[in-house]
Amino acid sequence: MTFLGMPTGSGNLSGDRPFPELAEAALADSQLRGNLARATGTIRARRAGVVAELPDWARLRTAGAAIKDDVLANLDRYLVQLEERVTAAGGTVHWAPDAAAANEIVLGLVRQAGADEVVKVKSMATQEIGLNEALAAAGIAAWETDLAELIVQLAEDRPSHILVPAIHRNRAEIGELFRRTIAGPDLTDEPAALAEAARRHLRERFLASRVAVSGANFAVAETGTLAVVESEGNGRMCLTLPRTLITVLGIEKVLPTWRDLEVFLQLLPRSSTGERMNPYTSMWTGATEGQDFHLVLLDNGRTATLADPAGRSALRCIRCSACLNACPVYERTGGHAYGSVYPGPIGAVLSPQLTGLGADPRNASLPYASSLCGACLQVCPVAIDIPSMLVHLRERSVAAVPHRAERAGLAALAWTMAEPRRWRRVLRLARFGRLLRRLPVLPPPLSAWAASRDLPEPPAETFRDWWDREGSAG
């Protein structure tokens, strides 16, 4: 399936190697596996606790999914309405078809403001388009102000989780990093001391920067209001102090009405940080007095994603990361193995759709990065059926990037299975499996199996030969 004429997404949406290779490298890092198991285990338990508190969670979830589906079905209307309201409230709206266009717009606005540095609120959209790299290339410094994003930036690392970008680091590693970069050698690994070091470093940036760049969790079409949900207060500093505020917003983030926030401001914090309510929710409508406000609406493959009826509900995602924390694959590999800034189960369905499987074959392995255990669907606050979508995208994956041997093998198998007598004769060959045990090296895919698992002891006869011989007589 290809959707001609739809621009596909670009930016930090794919890795340089396929998932199995990146995953194997990540699995070798025992420190990483320990950090991840502890962190995801803690958030999972916290989420489960606060979700169980709400008697109407299932209905909130249904409402969340329904509102998002309405948004996706009427996106054209809601986006134009949002543009009208933001413009009427003194803001300026820009439309960016892809990552390069969005970066160009932001760069132009920063230059126009005469700034050589910007402060940033944690934002997946700007990570997606690689804004920091684009600004750096133009000589403009972008300072991440979310603590975890700051850690990632100082370490010249990449985020590995949607909510907790530095989840792969523990505090001993962070202490070492801070002593090397922003604090003196006397800094301890105590959480309070680390936070204080970051606070001192960031305070100067908040006061000095004339431009802030943010993302947004929600945008209300009815009122033109944008909302940022955060925990540290750095977001509010960025949104209020600088003279120019630029917000980069994925077009699927729009909500029809103010009242819809009621649903999402319950679903998001409970699914995300496992809190009843997040500490800071900032909302603003257009330009505040004395401030210049720009909204950049980002497509970057979202319209192309919308075109696939079996894949479009991935755009319901509110970036809570509950599916990452629930995923047994993510827990063991971490986020970097997925290549894209969107890791975990949602990344495995979103990244290949945004880039297009044909346009960027590097993401063809992502739909297979799952055992289809279904834990992601269970926790998703907007009920995205990720397992079914993975199966659907596997079909698109092999259509875009053909795997000839596999296709031929499975076609031959299906041909055999389609005729019962033929299939019975083939199954009888299983008893020759004992011969395989004599081989010094097994052929693939048996070799991949036998690297860590013994082959089963082959039976002397198939079940159905037994049945015909004596079983049916009972």
Place this chain on the structure above:
Amino acid sequence: MRVALYVTCLVDGLAPAVGKATVRLLRRLGCRVEVPAGQTCCGQLHINTGYPAAALPLIRNQVAAFVGYDAVVLPSGSCAGSVRHQHAALADRAGDAELAAAARELAGRTYELSEFLVDVLGRVDVGAYYPHRVTYHPTCHSLRLLEVGDRPLRLLRAVAGLELLELPAAETCCGFGGTFAVKNAAVSTAMLADKMRAVQQTGAEVCTAGDASCLLHLGGGLARLRAGVRTVHLAEILASTA
């Protein structure tokens, strides 16, 4: 009641003891068991690997093979999940309304073994005797697709002589996942390692589950470790008598 056993490829070719145990158990509970000769594969392997078109002839074959039975019983949550949750939708997408209707009708009388015993036969105590320390791993598709809940545990608790030990982090996937086990062998093995550690922590002699596929993976890993823990399908435990 005329019951058809849908034996599944893995049980037929690699674990016939599971099929024999299922027959023994169902007969003991008064069912007339038949094994329709026309059955082959549910096609889940093809669907989940990205080749759903190849599964269509298998679904056609399947609905023909099981016509006329009161109930179709599978000793597998995963294959039952495919019959119940994938086939009709796939036929719909292929534009074959007749096949979709037949697949829906078949799905309505298809049961995973523990569902059939508890919901259809109304039996929790099946008269089994199995004097061993046992831990139970709920397989993902039985747990999350079919939502069998605690049915297997209730059946196990009613087995005479059996000591049931709780598996830590029981609901975490064992890492099998069909072709996932070979396409992402390293991740699959990492998940398996954690599951085996949990199984060993229980001190059980036997790890049981409702899917031969997951048990093949788990048993293969435990055998490689010489862990001294055997994997035994739920049907085999429930079929055992004194």
